[in-house]
Amino acid sequence: MRNTLESGNNMKIVVDINHPAHVHYFKNFIWEMEQKGHEILVTASEKDISFELLKIYNIPYTNIGSYGKGIARKIINLPILDWKMYKAVKQFNPDIFLGFGSIRAAHVSKILGKPCIALDDTEHAKWEHMLYVPFTDAILTPKCFKKDFGKKQIRYDGYTELAYLHPSYFTPNPAVLDEIGLTEDDPFIIVRFVSWQASHDVGHAGITLDNKRKAIHEFEKYGRVFITSEKPLSQEFEKYRISVSPEKMHDLLYYATLLYGESSTMASECAVLGTHAIFCDFAGRGYTDEEEKIYDLVYNFKLDESGQEESIKKAVELLQDPDLKKKGRIKQEHLLSDKIDVTAFMIWFIENYPDSVANMKNNDFSRSFK
Secondary structure (H helix, E strand, O other), X not given: OOOHHHHOOOOEEEEEEOOHHHHHHHHHHHHHHHHXXXXXXXXXXXXOOHHHHHHHOOOOOEEOOOOOOOHHHHHHHHHHHHHHHHHHHOOOOOOEEEEEOOHHHHHHHHHHOOOEEEEOOOOOOHHHHHHHHHHOOEEEEEOOOOOOOHHHEEEEXXXXXXXXXXXXXXXXXOHHHHHOOOOOOOOEEEEEEOOOOOHHHOOOOOOOHHHHHHHHHHHOOOOEEEEEEOOOOOHHHHHHEOOOOHHHHHHHHHHOOEEEEOOHHHHHHHHHHOOOEXXXXXXXXXXXXXXXXXXXXXXXEOOOHHHHHHXXXXXXXXXXXXXXXXXXXXXXXXXXXXXXXXXXXXXXXXXXXXXXXXXXXXXXXXXXXX
């Protein structure tokens, strides 16, 4: 493939969306690249609120269906979604594919003889890695990513969440607080539960019902509690459900006193926003480990009984600090001074591919985007 900057040609790019978080990862890339004259085709799967977010952000997309729930159903649907994506992009004649660990983008790009660039930050997604890595040309991961993909891997000094929460793109809007009857001085805690339906979550469950009750009871002593959940809530927790629309969640995370829950993405979002977070999971992440070790903004706990109990204790300890939010902003400045603008890096990498691979291998050009 020719270097776009040298050839003077605009590019045709397929961006694949398979999760609501991917909408955030790529929305600024899509908008910036379209402004530069490139043509973008977004393909998307129906997963939770993916379509809702795409509509909110006015991003046109082609619906190629859902993988479904459970390993057996996903295996059956793999070739079906590959075929649907092939049909969706064939006439578009793309120059390059981009996705977050996208299996179908990797497969279809190989069929069409086009390069595929993947982002990834989840070390234990072994099933996905097995299905997409062999067919992908370059894999962009944070430097703190603990898995080695070999010569295809390009490490950058940032977190995926900085593709949309970097100050270049995100300014918190306090109007969200009016919707829930709070001010910037009011303490509140966000609790996050996930569905445990991802293929890399098979065989695992989250925080127990008793510990959910215990956590909420303890946290209420220090401020309002709001719950956001991928799965249906039991009736006793319904009164805590967050009622704001999903595109305002990052504003809410910025103003929150603390996040407690099972989402690594949301914990990392809090870190880059300067909000402390408790993350409970059976497997760690390179980025949340680094956000704890270097920046002291995320605290990681296992999901065994003792880990859950310790996580609640740590949350209470943090909530007892009257200067917690102020300390979080100071830590955020440290983090942002170290990390890059990930969207700017992605734009440079795609526009200059394949020369960008050699530039990264030889001298880590990503440092130019700090």
